């Protein structure tokens with residue numbers, strides 16, 4: 001029997017985030033929910049990552065309400081979200097009570113699959129979210145953040161995958177956020193993981209470097225079960241490779257692909273218009289859709305490259321670009337080879353630029369890098385360079401054990417503090433995640449309701 005390959009459609013989350021900075025409002029994709037629902041995807045990635053932040057910050061949408069509306073419009077497809085382990089959707093660690101309630105409420109509001117990753121691949125940062133996901137009855141997709149370094153060996157990845165299975169993972173995701181995984185690496189890593197555990201494996205990559213189609217093909221040959229793709233008009237470049245292209249190619253090679261071509265065609269037709277609007281208003285820049293092989297040379301994600309450029313531009317120091325590029329891998333090595341993904345990519349990038357601009361390495365250090373050296377982000381893949389650590393921390397002692405164990409519960413005190421501004425747990429969670437944005441949102445909602453009617457019921 002033909003081996004079946006399943007698809008995760010990323011247009012509403014990762015493609016949206018990678019190409020147009022997550023600016024797709026609900027109203028713009030609402031007409032396509034039933035079409036996505038009919039297309040036969042393994043899951044649709046629709047929430048988490050930057051969607052929550054952007055809903056509150058730019059789109060004036062309640063992210064929870066968006067999720068409920070997606071759920072209602074797509075009753076038959078598994079809804080997937082991306083969660084940064086103990087960071088949830090933010091950039092630093094939260095206390096366990098918040099992580100647990102956030103996961104529980106995500107599932108209650110409609111999420112079926114939670115893809116849980118940690119920027120350092122420290123499984124201690126995944127444990128609470130994984131457990132909460134399993135307890136809520138959802139699929140925990142234990143994720144490895146893929147990167148290359150002397151310490152990121154297959155043996156280490158396999159060890160991590162076994163730990164994820166122990167924690168209750170129903171599927172394993174290999175997350176190649178930078179699109180730097182080549183076909184042979186994909187083949188070897190998928191084979192190694194397949195040999196070690198009997199769980200479905202999902203490979204997630206980006207088209208940034210142009211490797212993605214070949215990488216997926218070799219991963220499929222090695223037995224990968226699920227691949228992440230984006231409907232063609234929103235595919236390519238910093239997004240995922242195209243759904244229809246992979247369906248076509250894999251079928252030609254004899255694999256079973258259960259996607260409905262009429263539905264994917266309708267989706268493509270619709271999203272062409274959406275893409276063109278975003279090109280017209282400048283949100284979607286042509287270079288985001290192009291192939292950029294610099295990441296292969298420098299082994300750093302595309303997003304980081306453009307951040308480096310814009311930082312240097314702001315400082316009027318574009319002539320230091322080459323120097324900053326050379327400094328980046330050195331900082332990464334000093335810090336124990338963290339995978340370059342949010343938030344470590346920002347920390348490493350900013351530090352590299354600072355080192356170059358001040359002309360003295362680690363003379364100036366961000367509070368995030370300091371916290372990182374104290375151990376607040378978890379165990380680093382390799383030890384931090386001792387000299388650098390001493391320079392940054394001085395007499396301060398790094399913490400031992402899991403940082404979240406040192407944090408006090410936050411949900412109940414926040415609930416008290418918000419009083420009737422928060423109508424439900426979801427409001428409390430939004431506030432803890434993004435206090436300023438959520439407060440503004442809740443205040444505005446309150447004012448609007450007082451204007452409209454005093455008896456209106458707000459459903460949460």
Ligand code: CO
Nearest residue numbers: 014177204206
């Ligand atoms: Co991604």
